[in-house]
Each structure stands twice: as C-alpha cells, then as structure tokens.
Amino acid sequence: MTVAEAPPLSPECTLAREPGYGAAHEECRRTDDIPLPHGGGILLQRRCGCACHRQAPPEP
Template structure:
C-alpha cells in the first residue's frame, strides 16, 4: 500500500484475500481484524490495498451471515456454543470420586471436598470449580459443605 496506514482504516489483504480493519502495527507487520470482530491476523504492508466500499460491505455481510449460521446450528443442537466448549460437562465427578470407583479406593468418597459449585469472584455464571456430581453426595452433604477455599 503506497499511502500511510492509520488505525481503523479498512484494507484488503491480498496475501490472504481478506478484508479487515487496521488495529495496530507490530514490527514489520500490520495487525488486521475482521470487520465484525474476531481474531486478528498479521499482514505485510506490501500486501495491503484500500478496500472499496463494495468489498468492505461484502466482507461484513459474509461475517454476519457466518455468525448467524453458527447460532442457528447451536440452536438446532448441531454445535456446542463457544463458551460451552471450554466448560466441563455438568456430570463430572471429582478426582477423588472418580478414583473411588476403582477397586481398593472406595474410601476416597469421604475425601471429596467438591460438594458445591465455587463461583469466580465478581463474575456471574463462571465457576472456578464445579460441584462433584457423584451420587454418593446427598442433599444433606451439599447443604453442609466443607469445601476448602
């Protein structure tokens, strides 16, 4: 690209054939981000050219459509939402209870301290530790939890 680049300029990366917004400059590279958000990528300045209005609009619409298709697939149960992919299954036993299912380790059920969910402080809906789902924990044990923090 012959003219100077500025943050927030919309350019086309001819190396990857993508349109993006200039987010910053690191060494010899220009950092670009898709128009509707997402992961940045590095591009060489010589591979950049100003994006025309039609190219910028087309790239933005393509990304919105892809996001919409993903949401539809999640709603249909074909995909797991991105935030859910990181989270362990709700029926995950603690390490003590999982090991206690093996012969010779039955006494480890009593050593399980994960008797309730431990939320991340100052965050809503994010757990540091999920409650053990083992059937050996009764409702009485859940109300008198002794989870060490």
Template sequence: MNIPVAAPSAVSAECTLGRQRGYEGVHAMCRQIKDVPLPHSTGILLVRRCHCACHGRRARNQ
C-alpha cells in the first residue's frame, strides 16, 4: 500500500497563507520550527517542521 508522504519542501498552512497578498502577518504565526517525534517511537514524526526559508532568517534575527 502506498501512503502519501509530505514532500520535504512542504510548508505549514500559516506560511502558505502568508505568501498571499494581504495575509503577510499570518506568516509570523507559524510555530512548526522543529520536528516533533511521536512519543515512544523511532523515526516517526507527529509533526514535521516547516521548510519555509523564513524560519532560518527568523532564527538568525533572534
């Protein structure tokens, strides 16, 4: 069985919406800045981090 997997370049809903005109402020609401593993598992992610380029800039600015 093939299970669809999120692309490595996947971005969060906040970052996707933040790219739209008039919603730039929503972009800063993204909190998916790191991978969250499923408890008591190895290699299974509960939440994958957002791969948007803005997170690297934000981390350097803080």
C-alpha cells in the first residue's frame, strides 16, 4: 500500500501526533474496516491508517 492509498488517520491518532497527547492512540477504535450491510463491498468506515494499528502479515 502506498502513501496515496493509505487510509486517513482517525481524529484520535491525529491528536496523538501532537506533543503531550501520545496516549490518545489508546482511544482510537477504528482498527478494522466497517462494511455497509448488504453494500456489496462498500465501506461504511475505513480503518485508521496509523502505524500503531497495522497488523502483522499472516503466518504461512
């Protein structure tokens, strides 16, 4: 995924980048994509693009 394709940061993770607000990462709840029910793959809300939420690749 390139920087242009990365999902935007949540408000909590955007705030956590400011000095003194690092603990705001813990408040972020956008850890997964939320699909629109019966939407055929349309997303209601994208996951947060912050590196603190990136998952490790699945083991082979």
